[in-house]
């Protein structure tokens with residue numbers, strides 16, 4: 001039996017951020033330092049890049065919203081602005097951690113831990129659904145060789161960010177509100193200043 005190996009179909013589905021006539025929005029996490037880099041590239045190429053805050057936490061000590069990640073806003077064709085239907089991703093060498101790891105992604109398993117998993121919305125994954133069902137991490141590592149290394153880098157980046165936040169909390173530099181009402185959250189979102197959390 002031939003060993004299964006991931007081979008991207010170059011269908012572009014993963015760079016489609018919104019299905020037309022649907023509320024579905026794809027959230028590709030982009031770190032603030034990645035956004036800065038992407039803005040530079042977009043400026044040089046005169047591409048209208050738009051991003052939106054995604055993962056944010058209220059810091060009730062400093063009355064600030066801490067911004068951990070952003071996400072791309074889709075262009076008029078519902079795609080990422082860096083996607084070209086003829087050639088695919090136009091920033092392949094420097095695309096965000098999440099895109100480099102794809103179709104591997106991170107799944108939250110509890111408050112502090114994430115694990116590498118396979119995104120079922122990838123068309124190649126869908127085609128091989130039965131072979132990929134219930135496979136363990138060692139098999140994932142073999143099937144998605146290059147992507148696995150990138151997913152590990154993505155995981156490390158996330159862990160570093162979480163550790164950084166916990167350290168700031170332990171040093172009483174911030175206090176993250178973990179149980180607040182939606183009403184308060186929306187109020188803070190509207191009124192408080194932003195602070196980006198970065199780890200290099």
Ligand code: SF4
Nearest residue numbers: 015080082083089099
């Ligand atoms: S950065 Fe590249 S891979 Fe990521 S969504 Fe945009 S076009 Fe697709």
Ligand code: SF4
Nearest residue numbers: 008009011012014122
């Ligand atoms: S959806 Fe999957 S197969 Fe299609 S381009 Fe994206 S990674 Fe490749």
